[in-house]
Amino acid sequence: MSDNTIKMSSIKKNETWLKVVIYIVSIFFSLMTLFPFVMMIANSFKSTYEIQQSTLTLWSAHPFQNLAKNWHIINSKDFHPFTGFLNSFIVATCSTILNVYFSALTAYAITAYEWKLRDAFNGMIIAIMMIPSTVTTIGFYQMVYKLGLVNKLSMLIIPSIAAPMTVFFMRQYLQASLSMEIVQSARIDGAGEFRIFNQIVVPLMKPAIATQAIFAYVGSWNNLFMPLILLTDKDKKTLPVMVSLLNGDIYKKEYGSVYLGLLITVLPLIVVYAFLSRYIVEGVALGGVKS
Amino acid sequence: MRNKKLVDYSKYGYIFAIPFMLTFLIFTLYPVLYTFVIGFTDLKGAGNTEWHFLPSVGKNLFQNFKEVLTSQTFHKAFRNTWIIWIMNFIPQIGFALLFTAWFTDRRSKVKGQGLFKILFYMPNIITAATIAILFTKLFGYPKGAVNDLLNSLAALFGKTRDNYDYQNNEWPVKIVVAFIQFFQWYGHTMVNLIAGVIGISPEIFEAAEIDGANRVQTFFKITIPCIRQIMLFVLVTSLIGGLNMFDIPQLYIGTRANNAALTTNMYIKNQAFAGSYMYNRSAAASVILFIIIVALSSILFYILRDKDEAKLKKLRKQELRAARKGL
Incomplete structure (x- = not known):
């Protein structure tokens, strides 16, 4: 005992x-x-002199005066947050819509219909996922350049119609949740195939669409490689391309404004994450298990 | 399908797959083939689009590939990419496993783990470009948060230290880049692994508990074998991502510090869109990278498939044996 x-x-x-x-x-x-994010926020409110004294202090003597000054400095040079914000917003929103809608359509084509090339097509989608984006870069740039479409945001948007990862995930979801009976009864009621997809299947896929939309949006918003190559016109730059300017010599001594510039670029992401973090983390988990 | 004989719906399969197919052909397949072709041509110079195959201008067809493969810079970029990826992946999977073990442990329910998960995952959704520049400033010299932090820690112990220039020597640069990669990805890996563990049937854990297995035994003998698939998935995606590494080293340090963090992707970009605009050489380099990635992923998939089949065979044998015993 x-x-x-x-x-x-x-x-x-x-x-x-x-x-x-x-x-x-x-x-x-x-x-x-x-730590890095706290530093970023705290230093956005500080003057260059204060930052030179110490980066670590969390409060400034004149926070809002400094913020206004940093904001002024940042806008007086090449960094235009609103332009970048607008361009990123256009690219991310349009490509997300195309991405999820056409991925859902493609996934539905694979799941609901029996066609001869279906298995080959399905296998191809899995193979495409392995192609690294780098190997398309030079050819893509040359093609776009020849067509005179450099600096067109549409060249960053349209390719998202073919998103193999999203198709793969949505197919998994559909296989588990689509019952052909509903589709059959809609057919009996005389609905066309396209209408069935839009009015029955899309609402059914809402959870999968929502998760994939978040990832497509974040991925597009954060994308640097392609936009950096395609967008040379300063009015067309997206936020990550704009951010890369903060590393240049023109902002070398403007510590406070660099931190402020960085803060502006991540603020929308942090706000979105604050609201959606639970769904995002769950979504990642779902994607990993299913793959 | 039951109604198949009444109406043939199969044509809609083709129709609905058309947008994907067309976009893929125009924006992926054609550019990939074009890149392959350019690798064998003399295409270079800003804004140039005219090219000739190398033999027609009196050169070896594989000239570009030879130049890339014998280039010291490419060798260095290739080495760097691997070194940085390994230095990021080992701690990444290590800590992800550790947190997975802790957060999924049935005996000690960790409170607040939801919050920890959300915090650990957060860096993954933040723009890599922003994070890279943020770290450039934090590791700045002579003034930077890391130097300031270490100075005040030293002051606590009554010592003084000199500011250190993290961005001037090869190894500190590589280590910091690997750390930033780790910082962005360990949470993501952890969430994936946790999902895998939650998917394991609780009965297995209960059985282990009844059999008197302790935590460490349960984790190594049950949890890890059960999530092997997901660990391989993490390995493959991380490897492909790692070999394509660009944003963080490019914006953290670029080609400074004697190319300390130059990666293959940065090499490809620099060849084509800087200096003398060697599109041909850049294309050759990306084809080489493509071949390496395809080869590596095929090997990994092969290992994965093989083991599964072996497992199945083993199971079948066991079943047979059990059946015989039963008889």
Whole structure:
């Protein structure tokens, strides 16, 4: 009996120690994650002089005056947050809509119909996922250049009609959730195939569409490689391309405004994440398991 | 389909797949083939679109490939890409596994783990370009948050330290780039692994618990074998992503510090869109990278498939044996 209680209490002690370690490490990682962002926000409100004294202080003597000054500096040079914001917004919104709609359509084509080339097509989609974007770059640039379509945002939007990853995920979802009976009964009611897709299948796929839309949006919003190559006109630059200007010599001594510029680019993402984080994290989990 | 004989719906399969097919042909397949072709031509110079196959201008057909494969810079870029990827992947999978073990442990339910997960995942959705420049400033010299932080830590212990220039030496640059990659991706990997563990049937864990397996045993003998598929998925996607690494090294350091963090993708971009606009050489380099990626992913998929088949065979044998015993 007493032997047992000693054993139990030692297990309990170990349990407590383990928990302490878990919390210490988790909190350390949380701080590590937050540190860069806290620095970014705090330093946006500071003057160059204050930052030179110390980057770490979290409060400034004249926060809003400094913020206004940093904002002024940033706008007086090549960095135009609103232009970048608008361009990114156009590209991300349009390409997300095309991406999820046509991916849903393609996934439906694979799941609901029996056609001869279906399996070949399905296999092809999985193979395409392996093609690294780099190998398309030079050919794509030459093609676009020849057609005189450099600096056209549409060249970043239209390709998202063919998004193999999204198709793959949506096919998984449809296979699990589409019942052909509903489709059949709609057919009996005389609905055309296209109408069935738009009015029955799309609403049915809402959860999958929502998750994929978030990832498509974030992916498009953050994309740097292609826009950096295609967009040379300063009125056409998207936010990540605009951000890369902050690394240039023109902002070398303007510490505060660089931090402010960075903050502006991530603010929409942080706001979106604050509201949708639960769904996003769940969505990642879903994508990983299914793949 | 039951109504198949009444109305043939199969043509809609083709019709609905047309937009995808067309877009893929125009915006992916054609550019890929074009890139392959350019690799064998003399196409270079800003704004130039005219090209000739190399033999027709009196050169070896594989000239561009030879130049890339013998280029010191390409060698360095290739080495860097691997070094940085490995330095990021090992701690990434290590910590992701550790947190997975802790957060899915049935015996010690960690409170607030929802919040931790959300925090750890956050860097993954933030623009990589922004994060890279943010770290350039944080690791700045002589003034930067990291130097300031270490100075105040040193002051706590009554010591003084000199500011260190993290962006001037090869290894510190590589380590910081690997760290930023780690910073952006460990949360993502963790969320994937946790999802895998949640998918394991709880009965297996209960059985292990009853059999008296401790935490460490349960994790290594049950959890890890059960999520092997997902770990391989993480490995493959991380490897492909790693070999395509661009945003973070490009904006954190670029080609400074003696190309300390030059990656193959940066090499490809620099060849084509800077200096003398060597589209041909850049195309050759991207074809080489493409071949490497396809080869590596095929090997990994092959290993994955093979093991599964082996597993199935083993299971079938066991079943047979069990059946025989039952008889």
